[in-house]
Amino acid sequence: MQNKIIAKKDNAIRILGIDPGLQITGFGVIESDGRSSRYIHSGNIRANSLKSDVGMPQKLGLIFRKLTEVVDEYQPDEVAVEEVFISRNASSSLKLGHARGAAVCAAVQTHLPVSEYSARSVKQAIVGNGAANKEQIQHMVLRLLGLRGTLQADEADALAVALCHAHTSVLVGSQRASYSRNVA
């Protein structure tokens, strides 16, 4: 979904949410004034669209560069990343770690504060139920941002983590740390 609105409202915090994955990384930019949030931009980085013989470094390079472009263009104030569900599969965890490392570097290279939220925290914040399903998340993300239509799943998850951060930021207020980790 593309909807470029560059000018930032006064007193609004612009948040970049990221749902990292080595195959598809979702990202979403919102603005929040503490009471309501508005949609700025979102999309997916499809490293799985690269040629099949492309290795991990190139995939990470794509994720890093695209997110760097998003940061440059949309100038978020803060970044929120979905915390990883640690699977029992060490190989999958490693791949996901690579993608998250690339995503976090795109944020921290410009010293943006990065917060992490577990999937459960995100669901609790958006739907009010830590065990909510994908459809419920999508429904509430569209509703909270006043959007119509549908979002790709990773894009919706990225917007959800940004919204979760917006809600949590309001609670934490001016005491917000440069780094926070929120696990329900």
Added chain:
Amino acid sequence: MQNKIIAKKDNAIRILGIDPGLQITGFGVIESDGRSSRYIHSGNIRANSLKSDVGMPQKLGLIFRKLTEVVDEYQPDEVAVEEVFISRNASSSLKLGHARGAAVCAAVQTHLPVSEYSARSVKQAIVGNGAANKEQIQHMVLRLLGLRGTLQADEADALAVALCHAHTSVLVGSQRASYSRNVA
């Protein structure tokens, strides 16, 4: 170990080797003309020296920025990264994945070719035995680079993967791909 020699010899390839870790990341820069290699620089990035309440994003930021500085200052032509031993512990794999993601991003942001080598390939290339121990690696790294004294383990491993790449590059010659993955 610090020994700055900036000027590059003609016909030499400058290689940055990296042994990534979320606590300590070793790096080493060598130059190879195909017959012999010389030491340029090496060191460790100690993310474990940061305050105990510092989170993963800051640690990755440190790794990313320090390696970016090394790339800027020593201008390697190619980068070699030790491939991860996938442990049965998914949590450890995830942390190591984060560190490798940050290390690889520091290289690919300037479009440097990145090659990966398994620990076994590195040991085979340096000691001639894929099951060599740390002391044997250290001994041969010092000998191949004409160094005296001792190297910290991660620094030695980083120089070892750079030397492994130098040896492999000679074999592959001009057919070297922009990305290669070498697993013994």
